[in-house]
Amino acid sequence: MSTKNSEIDNLDLQILSILVEDARTPYTEIAKKLFVSGGTIHVRLRKLEKLGVIHRQQLMVNYNKLGYDVTAFLGIFLEKSSMYESVCKQLEQIGEMVGLHYTTGNYSMFAKIVCKDTNHLREVLTHKIQAIEGIQRTETLISLEENINRPLRFYDAEVEETAYNN
Numbered sequence: 001m002s003t004k005n006s007e008i009d010n011l012d013l014q015i016l017s018i019l020v021e022d023a024r025t026p027y028t029e030i031a032k033k034l035f036v037s038g039g040t041i042h043v044r045l046r047k048l049e050k051l052g053v054i055h056r057q058q059l060m061v062n063y064n065k066l067g068y069d070v071t072a073f074l075g076i077f078l079e080k081s082s083m084y085e086s087v088c089k090q091l092e093q094i095g096e097m098v099g100l101h102y103t104t105g106n107y108s109m110f111a112k113i114v115c116k117d118t119n120h121l122r123e124v125l126t127h128k129i130q131a132i133e134g135i136q137r138t139e140t141l142i143s144l145e146e147n148i149n150r151p152l153r154f155y156d157a158e159v160e161e162t163a164y165n166n
Contacts, residue, residue: 007051011036013154015044016053020151023057060149063114070115071146074129075107075139083134084108090132096124107139118142 011034018030027041034041048054063071078087084102091097091111099112113129115121121140130138 007047008053011040012044012048012053015041016048017154068114068116070117070121071143072113072115072121073141073143074109074111074113074125075141076109076111076129077136077138078108079134079136081108087132087134091129094124094128096120096128 014034015030018025018033027038027045030041031038045054063069076087078084087109088100088102091100091109094113096113096115097111098114101110102108103110111129113121113124115124121142125138125140129135
């Protein structure tokens, strides 16, 4: 196993792999699948929270079903890299912003936003994002379709890596 934290073992990874597929899986069902007690699952999850491996549970929403039909990715160019912190704090306040990364390469930051339509996207870009002091300019890429949106399958990768290396 090649996890960074030696306090995390294969059972922890198996528990996590079940929960990332469906966070609503009852502890008793996880326990049955892994041949341990429900109490063991509870204790292990508290340990993972304490270690910071689990830091929140999140509901995945189909934005299209709620009328948000445009997903866009923004390459954001900063005037100066020293403005990153202040720009980031302002971008956090924009409700349509669902992801933000500090990056290498062409862009200083790379963001994901979700909007109702292209008019809404234009409003968010011009009146919210591009109005932030420190943003020099943006480049927008509109997603036509999302084919993969899943959690990392880290446990399967660990098993395959172990088998491959032996």
